[in-house]
Amino acid sequence: MGKSIVTLRKKAISKGRMSLYLDFYPPVWDESLNDFSRREFLKLYIYLKPADQYQKLANAENLHAAEMIRARRQNEINKAEIYSPFEKEQLQLQARGNESFLKYYKKLGQKKEGNNLSIWNCAIRHFEIFLGGKDLLFKDVTVTLIEDFRDYLVKAKSMRKNKKQLSRNTALSYYNKIKTTLKGAYREDKLKTDINAKIGSIKELESQRSFMTIEETRRLFATPCPNDLVRKISMFSVLTGIRYVDIAKLVWSEIQYIENDGYYVIFRQKKTEGAESMPISEEAFSLLGKRRGEKELVFKGLNKWDVDRVLPVWVALSGIRKHITFHCFRHTYATLQITAGTDIFTVSKMLGHRSVKTTQVYARVIDQKKRDAANRISLD
Incomplete structure (x- = not known):
């Protein structure tokens, strides 16, 4: 793998100023974005054409501060490159833990088609309601959380106009979607433990099946x-x-x-x-x-x-x-x-x-x- 490089760059903005930012290659994990990024804006500015001594002094101070931050970031990355395999694995797990489980769930559902897609969408919507409109990171997915969601589904109301309670088998179908997602996440090493293997299920009720003699x-x-x-x-x-x-x-x-x-x-x-x-x-x-x-x-x-x-x-x-x-x-x-x-x-x-x-x-x-x-x- 090539050496990671942090470069100080400038971007023109309003009022004749330039914003200072760092360019990372390859990209690094940004917790605020919950994603990998190549840029870190420093909220430091310089004047493109300094009008007086004060603006020249401000330019010098901000460029010095930006260079110090760049050097610190480069050192942090260099240290990451000399981590032991175990330390690197732990850092990777930490980075994956900060990814969005809800986003992963939705992406998995988008791959479905027809009636199956509709069922997945309903299951995801109920999970969003259960989360209260908040995001959910992989590191926050626990056995207790998923079992609480199971209890929610057993008592949940349909999103249709009739607002009837979900049938037991519908609740089971929705719950199986989150179980499938947990299996995939564990298989892809996004979850540290096999949560799906530890959670209970919803007992299926035998449905009445009409047939002809x-x-x-x-x-x-x-x-x-x-x-x-x-x-x-x-x-x-x-x-x-x-x-x-x-x-x-x-x-x-x-x-x-x-x-x-x-x-x-x-x-x-x-x-x-x-x-x-x-x-x-x-x-x-x-x-x-x-x-x-x-x-x-x-x-x-x-x-x-x-x-x-x-x-x-x-x-x-x-x-x-x-x-x-x-x-x-x-x-x-x-x-x-x-x-x-x-x-x-x-x-x-x-x-x-x-x-x-x-x-x-x-x-x-x-x-x-x-x-x-x-x-x-x-x-x-």
Whole structure:
């Protein structure tokens, strides 16, 4: 590494004066800016064209004072260059500790897309409210602080107009964003300790998942749909378990055929960002229509507003009395697979779940249905 240099420089300002400042190369950490900087303004001035003896004397005194400060700063930097590796590491940790954790959190959130970006933004906004509008430095991030934020989320109100209390699972989702940020910060050595490993979590409440039985599913698809494209993607979701967001962005290059094996959908899940290679049935493939350009959308002309408008009407026409959203087709796929005898680990992989625990809710639904069926027969 080249030697660090501190240079005294001048900058023209108002009233025929010049401001004296130091130029650091390479830049040094400035605590007042909470960032690295090449300049330190000394609040010392000289006259460009001194009008009298007093201004000449002032110039000489201020230039001398500025040079003394420059020499002192150069000595400080030179001393830093002879620190031991341990001392340098401690100085680096100290410098990182003075960086903004909140700024780092926001920067991480800005990398997200779509609905995930919206969730991150809400999570960050709640963290800002919790901090009372203040910044938070890495050195001030503690287990106690994060657990206090967890307690805040459990009782927090929604930022929507209804101002309802956040659901437990929404609070958990927001809390997981700060945990992800803590993991990244520790991995990048911005935090001295793995705070994420030391903090508690928010217990997830099992959500009620609506789905259709095989009889209801057949009845729905036997009922004429006001929009044929909505019918096709609905059937495709029931047959594959793929989410609407992934169906909507599906392009023909992601539909592949493997000799002596069959058709596959090879894509990256938008929600989890996980790469998936999913086998699909001939029936599911038949819904895709004629193959077009590799980069063209498979379901061209798809509009979420049309889906949300048509689906309730179609479900009502079929005589199904359940509240069915498009995401319920994914739940239907999972429950029908488990009902048909597919093991939970395979279903978990087919759904792209990171953990089998996420899939177990479907198994519990099926177990409850079996219990309900058993209790229907009584000889009393």
